[in-house]
Amino acid sequence: MSASAQPLAIKICGLSTPETLEAALATGVEMIGLVFHPKSPRFVPPEEAAALAAMARGRAEIVALVVDRDIAELTDLVEAVRPDWLQLHGRETPEAVRAIRAATGLRVIKALGIADRHDLAAFAAYQGIADRILLDAKPPKDAAYPGGHGRTFDWSILAALDRTSPFMLSGGLDPVNVAQAIAMARPWGVDVSSGVERAPGVKDVDRITEFVVAARAAAAAAAEAGRT
Numbered sequence: 001m002s003a004s005a006q007p008l009a010i011k012i013c014g015l016s017t018p019e020t021l022e023a024a025l026a027t028g029v030e031m032i033g034l035v036f037h038p039k040s041p042r043f044v045p046p047e048e049a050a051a052l053a054a055m056a057r058g059r060a061e062i063v064a065l066v067v068d069r070d071i072a073e074l075t076d077l078v079e080a081v082r083p084d085w086l087q088l089h090g091r092e093t094p095e096a097v098r099a100i101r102a103a104t105g106l107r108v109i110k111a112l113g114i115a116d117r118h119d120l121a122a123f124a125a126y127q128g129i130a131d132r133i134l135l136d137a138k139p140p141k142d143a144a145y146p147g148g149h150g151r152t153f154d155w156s157i158l159a160a161l162d163r164t165s166p167f168m169l170s171g172g173l174d175p176v177n178v179a180q181a182i183a184m185a186r187p188w189g190v191d192v193s194s195g196v197e198r199a200p201g202v203k204d205v206d207r208i209t210e211f212v213v214a215a216r217a218a219a220a221a222a223a224e225a226g227r228t
């Protein structure tokens with residue numbers, strides 16, 4: 001389905017407390033993300049994540065974010081947390097994505113790190129295999145974890161992208177720049193983490209609301225202008 005056929009999906013990623021999760025759910029976001037990468041400041045242990053997921057279930061789709069996990073680990077995680085989606089944020093190959101989808105029965109978001117137009121070559125490899133492709137900024141070279149660094153990339157390189165596959169945009173989005181990002185990239189969805197934080201891993205409820213209001217307004221304006 002093309003981006004124009006459905007409303008913008010907003011995902012708030014890296015939620016780790018009941019208070020900030022409730023703030024995100026109250027805005028009506030479509031997706032919330034829980035990070036299971038132990039090196040991340042947003043890491044939530046599976047038992048806490050299960051409680052957060054129970055709060056979110058039926059109100060937003062639950063995304064479990066993992067990095068290069070094997071299928072046995074994923075099966076345990078899925079059983080404990082019962083997410084709706086897995087977000088694969090490591091070096092998972094198209095074959096691994098296919099195998100993980102088949103083993104877990106879950107929909108999969110595959111994240112690709114983008115710095116310039118050459119990185120978009122990977123997009124075609126995951127089309128028709130991942131349910132969504134997330135175009136995220138590449139992390140710094142010495143980063144301890146591969147996402148959530150608040151870095152943007154040049155959205156103008158997305159103009160030539162094949163839009164028959166739904167893609168999401170992330171990387172340095174915030175309440176101020178999300179409107180321009182939506183206008184330029186025309187994504188199916190947007191994903192934010194550090195742009196709605198006070199410090200790494202510390203979400204700010206006011207910024208979450210500001211982000212959602214700005215993204216919804218931008219999506220409505222783009223639809224009105226017939227550009228999405």
Ligand SMILES: O=C(O)c1ccccc1NCC(=O)[C@H](O)[C@H](O)COP(=O)(O)O
Nearest residue numbers: 013040147148149150171172192193194
């Ligand atoms: O957010 C993390 O800590 C994280 C850790 C390991 C892998 C991925 C991670 N985040 C991925 C996301 O989905 C973020 O929302 C995305 O990278 C955008 O982050 P930001 O630029 O901070 O908005």
